[in-house]
Amino acid sequence: MVSAAISVEHVSKRFGSVHAVDDVTFDVEPGTIVALLGPNGAGKTTLISMILGLSQPTHGSVRVFGHRPRDRAARERLGVMLQHVTLPQSVKVKELVAWFRSFYRHPLPADHLLQMAGIEHLAEREAVRLSGGEQRRLQFALAMAGDPALLVLDEPTTGMDVESRRAFWNSLRSFVHDGRRTLLLTTHHLEEAESVADRVILLKGGRVIADGSLSEIKAQAGNRYVSFIAGPRCTKEEIEQLPYVRSVRYSGRHVRIQTDRPDDVLRAIILRDLDASSFEVSQGALEDAFVALTELDDRLEERGVTR
């Protein structure tokens, strides 16, 4: 059996009386891209630091490819970008790359790393003199130095401007989407998570409140719909007989159908030749799902429901 890239089992982390992470369990299969999302203080960074072996869980266990995170065997296959790192003074970019490469048995070629991060022209510069965005790209090159099977990126795009963010995700996608690498990332920019992740784990108050593929998460949040303007020949019965309808909202002639499968609803409307125009279809945005799920969780909490 191939062991999971990351296996988190009933992990809790307490600081005094505060549960930063509270009984979290999940496995990450090799070759998947997982986004760990959640509001500030949700426990993302605490969870990541336990996966990296930088702190110990109060309860539960973490395994990376079946090894404890502090084991050399785990670290050889791991590439990391932490959230706040000041690079060492008086070291050139190319020296840092050589330094990191020297830790691993099968490092990627230095010029390849620089090129991938788009910083080949900065090789001779002193690392701390680079701009914030350039430093983040350098850190990405260093994270990739050991040709890691598992890449963990904690807020990789902080400090980058819009342009370099786009470039970063493009290079990341081409680099990771070959199925050999597993990627776990956290980000504040939901549209970024949406564009790369196969799976989303939503964390709130130290607990997992949603875990699934992007479409599952969006479906769960129920913000997918088809809306249109009903013509004079269109009846209420016709609308309510459509498949996969969860609820219908009328405001004048404007009709909005909540559904898990907006494509099938639209197909049925066309095939049945309903008198309708001005179609609008929403597959749901991760951002809406995120808000909906965290709010849902708040309401459940108020009612004293434990999940």
Added chain:
Amino acid sequence: MNSWLLEWRIEVLRNVRNRRFFIFTLLFPVGFYLLYVNLYGRHAQVGGMEWSKYFLISMSVFGVVGTGLNGNAVRVAVERTQGWTSWMLTTPRPAAQAVTTKIAANVVVNAIAIGIMFLVGAFVEHVQMPAGEWLACGAATVFGALVFTALGILSGHVGGREAAQILASIVYFLISIAGGLWIPIQVLPPFFHHLALWMPTYRLADIAWSLIGQRSIPWSDFAVLLAYFVVFVSLAAWVSTRPREVRTVA
């Protein structure tokens, strides 16, 4: 290249590229040496030798204390508090490599500093010694100064960036003065003499002074230096391999 050698080379370059290196290790000691030797006259007698020889050793030791302590303390503190050390803990780098390469790099840097001091002594102030004595004094100071490297690394681990810098500067001046590097203990009240015997600065300089004065080196010089070194290194190694707990509870 082997990872250890590569990191060692980088650490040497980081020291030499640093502005503090020129100020604390080269400018201060050379400047004070020239100033004080000219103030009191190079032929004045102190501790059984010419003042120009005696004070050359004092300032050489003062210089290597500066590199070991000031250079390393701030660098280590920044690395530790600003995420670098944590990041390195996620790589397969051997745990002791950070400390051992820094210490080994200081051997090179100390050798450069002592070399320059001795050249100034020989060619500017006309200090004359047999070649063997120059070499023995130089080697003893270069390696003995590793005590201060270890102390610098330890100070960096103890405080944050500002705290480490202040701590290192205070310790730097205190042990230099208390160790008789600024004012020879021979001219001070007995209390300072007793105090100096416990200072690694005095003990290090005393090895070279003994060599020059044709005295046998007291075994206690080595014992005191070794004891300090072992304590500082073990403490530093212990703190450096302990990951900082990340606390992010809002």
